Amino acid sequence: MRICVLGAGVIGLTTAWSLTEAGHDVIIADGASRPGQGASHANGAQLSYNFVAPFASPETLRHLPSLLLDRAGPLRIQPSLNPAFLRWASAFLRACTPRAARATTQAQLGLAALSRAELDRVQAHAQLSFGRRVAGKLVVYRNQANFDAARRQVESQSGMGNEQLVLDARESLQKEPGLRIAQSRLAGGVFTADEEVGDCAQFCDGLADHLRRRNTVSWHLDAAITPILRHGALAAIRAGGAEIEADAFILCLGSGAAGFAHACGFQLPIQPMKGYSLTLRPRTPEAMLHHSVTDADRKVVFAPLAPDGTPMIRVAGIAEMIGHDRAVDPKRLALIRANAADALDVDPQSDPTGWAGLRPATPDSRPIIGRSPVPNLWLNTGHGALGWTLACGSARLLADLLSGATPPLAPLFALKREA
Numbered sequence: 001m002r003i004c005v006l007g008a009g010v011i012g013l014t015t016a017w018s019l020t021e022a023g024h025d026v027i028i029a030d031g032a033s034r035p036g037q038g039a040s041h042a043n044g045a046q047l048s049y050n051f052v053a054p055f056a057s058p059e060t061l062r063h064l065p066s067l068l069l070d071r072a073g074p075l076r077i078q079p080s081l082n083p084a085f086l087r088w089a090s091a092f093l094r095a096c097t098p099r100a101a102r103a104t105t106q107a108q109l110g111l112a113a114l115s116r117a118e119l120d121r122v123q124a125h126a127q128l129s130f131g132r133r134v135a136g137k138l139v140v141y142r143n144q145a146n147f148d149a150a151r152r153q154v155e156s157q158s159g160m161g162n163e164q165l166v167l168d169a170r171e172s173l174q175k176e177p178g179l180r181i182a183q184s185r186l187a188g189g190v191f192t193a194d195e196e197v198g199d200c201a202q203f204c205d206g207l208a209d210h211l212r213r214r215n216t217v218s219w220h221l222d223a224a225i226t227p228i229l230r231h232g233a234l235a236a237i238r239a240g241g242a243e244i245e246a247d248a249f250i251l252c253l254g255s256g257a258a259g260f261a262h263a264c265g266f267q268l269p270i271q272p273m274k275g276y277s278l279t280l281r282p283r284t285p286e287a288m289l290h291h292s293v294t295d296a297d298r299k300v301v302f303a304p305l306a307p308d309g310t311p312m313i314r315v316a317g318i319a320e321m322i323g324h325d326r327a328v329d330p331k332r333l334a335l336i337r338a339n340a341a342d343a344l345d346v347d348p349q350s351d352p353t354g355w356a357g358l359r360p361a362t363p364d365s366r367p368i369i370g371r372s373p374v375p376n377l378w379l380n381t382g383h384g385a386l387g388w389t390l391a392c393g394s395a396r397l398l399a400d401l402l403s404g405a406t407p408p409l410a411p412l413f414a415l416k417r418e419a
């Protein structure tokens with residue numbers, strides 16, 4: 001088949017790879033001039049295969065009022081009367097029950113396991129190097145009640161195939177000597193030994209180069225994409241001056257996917273959730289992190305990376321639902337910088353500009369993979385805070401569905417999904 005993949009972020013690129021592996025001819029179209037320039041660019045770098053706790057959860061719901069009232073805090077939502085926002089918000093509240101959060105955790109763990117195996121395959125076939133390593137992940141809690149809730153989450157995930165260690169404050173600081181938080185300010189932590197890190201932008205560059213070398217892949221970059229519908233099906237897309245026809249189209253536009261779906265006549269429950277990152281230099285070799293770390297109460301993640309062999313720490317956080325603006329707000333960046341300086345011995349000015357990206361967030365925190373209401377348009381989007389982790393498994397699931405298979409995971413990620 002001739003298949004057009006809409007979007008060249010990590011989801012579009014991995015989808016293109018899976019489709020070429022299945023023998024299809026692939027066209028990749030994106031509005032940016034280079035692949036991997038959206039949310040995939042400078043994300044938190046965490047391949048979080050076990051720690052998949054969804055944002056939609058009873059804990060988030062419980063803390064929502066205080067999080068929203070804290071104007072300098074990590075979460076900001078601009079309420080809107082826009083029907084798409086209201087639908088999203090009401091579905092989000094329904095997804096915050098213990099039962100729904102448990103179902104999402106289980107679904108995400110299944111997709112994460114598939115993703116890890118598929119990333120091994122992609123890496124081996126395409127010979128990619130992007131700083132991937134098993135670093136282990138330590139999630140630390142400053143607040144006792146939050147630590148207790150995390151302990152309960154670990155217990156509820158036990159038996160789902162993951163090994164997580166609950167540590168007290170002293171053990172947490174021993175586990176990660178690069179952390180500079182005083183023991184008296186920590187309640188404890190959860191360590192997951194086999195979590196990984198890797199640079200998503202480097203992966204996207206490498207995979208795009210690999211796909212460029214294949215004569216079954218062609219590219220249309222640097223032009224916004226709009227649909228051309230005929231007789232209820234997607235006949236083609238318009239990308240700049242070009243009209244691109246294909247047998248099937250795969251929607252991987254991240255936070256732009258809901259707008260494209262709307263133009264095709266259906267609703268996708270995806271809202272842009274803005275986040276920020278900095279890539280900072282540790283002041284001394286001892287200040288480099290051994291593991292990736294999440295400062296859970298401040299909602300900041302730290303990942304040890306070594307682009308070009310230089311030890312650096314990627315710091316990422318903040319969740320803002322304030323529309324599609326990707327501009328870096330200096331006040332919000334200052335919050336991330338202050339959080340990094342509080343927890344680590346880094347030079348906070350070593351990345352003066354920072355970065356912001358839009359996570360494509362669904363109400364229940366699960367991606368949407370499978371058919372759309374338009375017969376030849378398929379969906380692989382809405383990966384929220386876990387798109388780097390879940391990319392390769394999502395791509396595989398989509399390619400299997402397109403070939404007519406019925407993978408057991410598929411109903412959990414369909415647009416109209418099983419709870």
Ligand SMILES: Cc1cc2nc3c(=O)[nH]c(=O)nc-3n(C[C@H](O)[C@H](O)[C@H](O)COP(=O)(O)OP(=O)(O)OC[C@H]3O[C@@H](n4cnc5c(N)ncnc54)[C@H](O)[C@@H]3O)c2cc1C
Pocket residue numbers: 006007008009010011012029030031032035036037038039040041042043044045046047048223224225226252253254255256257260274275276277301316317356357358359360381382383384385386387388389390
């Ligand atoms: C601060 C931050 C930290 C994160 N940390 C992590 C992490 O540690 N681990 C993890 O697993 N995930 C993380 N994520 C989430 C992850 O980065 C995203 O889920 C993932 O990048 C989404 O990939 P995507 O390909 O769907 O979207 P994108 O990378 O945004 O790609 C979408 C593409 O579509 C194009 N596009 C959109 N609309 C149009 C249009 N109308 N016309 C033409 N082109 C269009 C864009 O140019 C873009 O290239 C983080 C995200 C952020 C913002």
